[in-house]
Amino acid sequence: MDRIVDITTEGLHLNVYRGFLIISQEKHEQGRIPLDDIGALIVHAHGTTWSTSVFVRMAERAIPVVLCGPNHAPVSVVWPFEGHHLQGARLRAQAEAAKPLKKQLWQRIVAAKIRMQGHVLNANGKDGKGFNLLARKVRSGDPDNVEAQAARRYWKALMGAEFSRDQSTPGVNALLNYGYTVLRAVVSRAICASGLHPTLGIFHSNRANAFALSDDLMEPYRPLVDQIVFNCLQEAQTELAPTTKFALTSLTTFDLDSGIGLSPVAVQVARFVHSLAMSFESGKPQLEIFKPPSPLELASLGRAALEGEV
Structure with missing residues (x-):
């Protein structure tokens, strides 16, 4: 299963040796992780140093x-030059x-996000009434900015x-920032x-945003x-700490149902993005969007990490 590797301790050095990411401090190895097990490397500590081979080996994978x-x-x-074997055709x-x-793709993405927001509210005893209605009001391209209306509520x-x-x-x-960073x-x-490029968004198009497509596609998962x-708040854990970080990174292993069975978030996201690539090639919107988890499943998100069970 893909692991999110988070570097937060100052003074660490990263290098690659025989298929492992080696983490060292003052020339003493602190740990090693198989490259094939890594889903993303996130660096928060500004004193981190690394060898060029780290970026090369990450890009290759x-x-x-x-x-x-x-x-x-x-x-x-850091983004690799080469990706899927059909990258040229996909990019075109x-x-x-x-x-x-x-616009039709964005309509489906926004509607899915709003439905999920309502589902989260209802699952936690909050007022989620009307969110399904708001989702149905989203038109092609969301010209009425229903997304913002839903966000305010x-x-x-x-x-x-x-x-x-x-x-x-x-x-x-800060907790939300970190969780969204993992998701992004x-x-x-x-x-x-999937052979797509993150700069070419569906809706987001800020010239300064090199990952507009990533920001588009993460919306239903937010x-x-x-x-x-x-x-985390229910457990009175309101600060970004090792426990809350672990809870947030555990999202990648949470199972979602997209109609063909349960898959971890990381796998379901890959299917979702692949369905977008197929939509571009066919010219027809055919997104594989997950079904909302049950209230009990949502209540379990990150709980094991928060309660020290993993």
Whole structure:
């Protein structure tokens, strides 16, 4: 199973030896991880050093290396030149995708996100009424910005009337930043493996955003991160610490049902991204979106890590 490797301790050195990522401090090995087990490498510690071979070996395996700022949000992702064996054809199909198709794809993504937000609220005894109706109101391209309407209701209902989503603040927002960073890395790897390019988004198109497609495709999965953060709050764990980080990275192993059986999030994301590639090639929207987990399943998200059972 893909592991999210998070480097937070200052003074570590990373290098690769015989198929392992070697983590050292003052020339003494602290640990090693098989490269084939790594799903993403996230670096928070600004004093980290590494050999060039780390980036080369990661790129060969389509493993994103995410560099984060002080607020735990990503500021850079190292991206390989080569990906899927059909990358050339996929990239052309992605770049030439008709505007109506992209609008239809975005409609489905936004509707799925809003339905999932309502499901999370209902599962936690909050007011999720009306979110299914909002999801049905999303039109092609979401010209009415129903996504923003839902977000305003969602955050207040889930986190309280005083909560404001602000990436620069600590506490809950730092937990969300970290969880979304993990999710973004998982989605970015799936994009590379599918032969698509992260810069060519469906909706997000900011010239300064080199991972617009990643930001588009992670939308339906964001409420899963929110649920883990909510579970952290229920356990009075409001700061970004080893326990809460472990809870958030455990998202990648959480099972989702996309209609053909249960698969870990990392696998289901790969199928979702592949369905997008097929949509670009066929010219028809055919996204494989997961079914909302049960309230009991959502309540379990990250719990084992928070309770010290793993």
